[in-house]
Amino acid sequence: MGRPTGAEKPDQSLSVCDNRTGKVYNILIVDNSIQATAFKAMKADKMPGEREENETEKGLRVADRGFLNTAVIRSEITYIDGEAGVLRYRGYPIEQLALHSSHLETAYLLIYGALPTKSQYKVWEKEVLHHSATHADAEQFCRSFRYDAHPMAILTSAFAYLGSYYAEANPSLQGQNLFTKGDPASLAIMDKQIYRLIGKATTLAAMAYRVRQGRDFVTPPTGLSYTGSFLYQMDHLGEENYVPNPVLEKALDVLFLLHADHELNASATTVLQTGSSLVDPFSAVAAGCASLYGPLHGGANEAVIRMLISIGKPENVPAFIEAVKKREKVLSGFGHRVYKTSDPRSFIVRKTADEVFKITGKDELLETAMALHEAAMKDEYFVSRKLAPNVDFWYTDGILSGLIYRAMGFPLDFFPVLFAVPRVVGWLAHWRQMMLQEGGVKIWRPRQIFVGASKRDYVPIDERVGVEGLKKTPSPISHSG
Incomplete structure (x- = not known):
């Protein structure tokens, strides 16, 4: 033809x-x-x-391990072109939003589909900040964790814990169409949970931080921005008229905006998978937080900085590269599932890093990171396996954002929390879109290709032949006294 x-x-x-x-x-x-x-x-x-x-x-099934080319939903939220290095929220280039907008204004855009007017933004900001306060029991809940608990474990649990307080937001109690009706009453209930989750995300994260520091919790202040309030809750030690450093406050706001959404990444997909059962949004967000916890996702920048610390100085890079080739070490923070050229967020993060380092001083690990980047770019082993970093990617989700957080004084294991807090916005945008989609919500139930044993009959224990092998038997564990 x-x-x-x-x-x-x-x-x-x-x-x-x-x-x-x-x-x-x-x-x-x-x-x-x-x-x-x-x-x-x-x-x-x-x-x-x-x-x-x-x-x-x-009939035929479609095999797609890891969702490499399967579209599961029609979306109007975020568009990514990894080949061209394009990222847009609701049609707006991320570069324009980072330059002119704020995290909270961009959150409105992601969730409701348009930039707010001045009056709309005033109501939105007021509601989110108003709902930052938590029930007094939250202090007891967070204090119940060990002093050395990972803050992501605390935050994930805290999101699920929140849902136990709001019976009116639970479709299991109020009817499964609670969030899918789309009428004014249903939308009002949905919006209130959105205010609560975005508002309390910073508060719960700050509580997780202060548990680790052995500090008393701080009531969310009034009169500060979203990120300003967050920094206040983490850093305030009783000083009179304390306010966070405005440069650091702005830097964190920019990073929050950049990390607010990234289409159907692992955690957003987890939120939708969980939400498709029509569970309450607090449980869905907790599931997303658990997904983000992993080192292949939100834990990436923590893993990258730990890698750099293990390398130490730039002169140790060649030995590390050789260890990676022998599979004795793991290379973290290089390559990307989506971006095959410059990550559009990288230029913004570079500028933000320069501003932060003027205040804090440049992290000594930056030189090590640059040496590692250069070595991997030139090594055929990484280039041929498409493991070499793209020209700018390592500046974004991994190394440079991690170095910014480190320079600002955040502990390494708090880095995923700094990813989770702004990503609550993206999770809620996708969840809300799915709840209100045309045709209703259908529970996500993927197929499998079964390659296990065919039908076989039960054999009494005395007649069985044991199956041996490393992956076929349980591992023996040594127990102490």
Whole structure:
């Protein structure tokens, strides 16, 4: 078939020939995508000797390990073009928002779809900051953790704990259509939980920080910005008329804005997966926080800084590179699942880092990071495996943002918390969109390709032959007295 010419419109469909049966199927293409369920119609008879678990007669399944090319939702929120280095919130380039907006204003944009007017923003800011206070029991809850508990463990638990206080926000108690009706009453309940979660995120994070420091908790102040209030709650030690450093306050606000959303990353997908059961938003956000905790996601900048500390000085980089090649060490913070060129946020973070370092002084690990970057860029081992860092990526989510946080005095294990607090905004934007989507919410239930044992009969214990092997038997554990 030739290509369409002139005024002809190309056929927006995909023709698939199933060579097993000779049948041809036409699948509609909408927004450059096809429905995976269309392949369920492609059925065939089971081949001789084929496993019944393949379910060939029930149609084809689409295998996509790690969701490399599976679209699970129609979204209007964030657009990323990793090849071109583009990131836009609701159509606005991230560079423009970082230059002109604030985290809280951008949060409004992400959740409601448009930049607020002055009066709209006034109401929004007032409600979020008003809902930053927590119940008095929250102090007892946070104090119940060990002094050395990871702050992400505290924060994750605290988000789930919050949900126990708000029965009116629980679809299990109020009816499963509590957040999906879209009427004024339902939207008002939804908005109140959004205020609570964004407002209390900083408070709970500050409490997790102060538990580790052995300090009393601080009541959220009035008259400060969102990030200003956060820094106040973490750093205030009873000084009269204390206010956070405005440069650091602005830097943190910019980083919060940059980290507010990143499309369907692991944690946002976790929130939607959990939310698809119509659980309360506090539980969904707690699930997202647990997902963010991992070193392949929100724990990345903590892992990167620990790596740099282990390397030490720039002259130790060559030995570290060789250890990585021998798989004795792990290289953290290089490469990206989405960006294949410059991360658009990197230029903003560079400028922010310069401003912060003027106040705090430059971190000595920066030279080590630069040496590691240069060495990996030149090494064919990393280039051929696409492990070499892109020109600017390491400045963003990993090394430089971690060095900024370190320069500001945050402990290493608090870095993922500084990722989680602003990402609450993105999680809620995606959750709200799913609750209000046309056609309602359908629970997410992915398929699997079963490759385990076929049907087998039970064997009494005295007649069994043991199965040996490292991954086939439980590991023995030594127990102390």
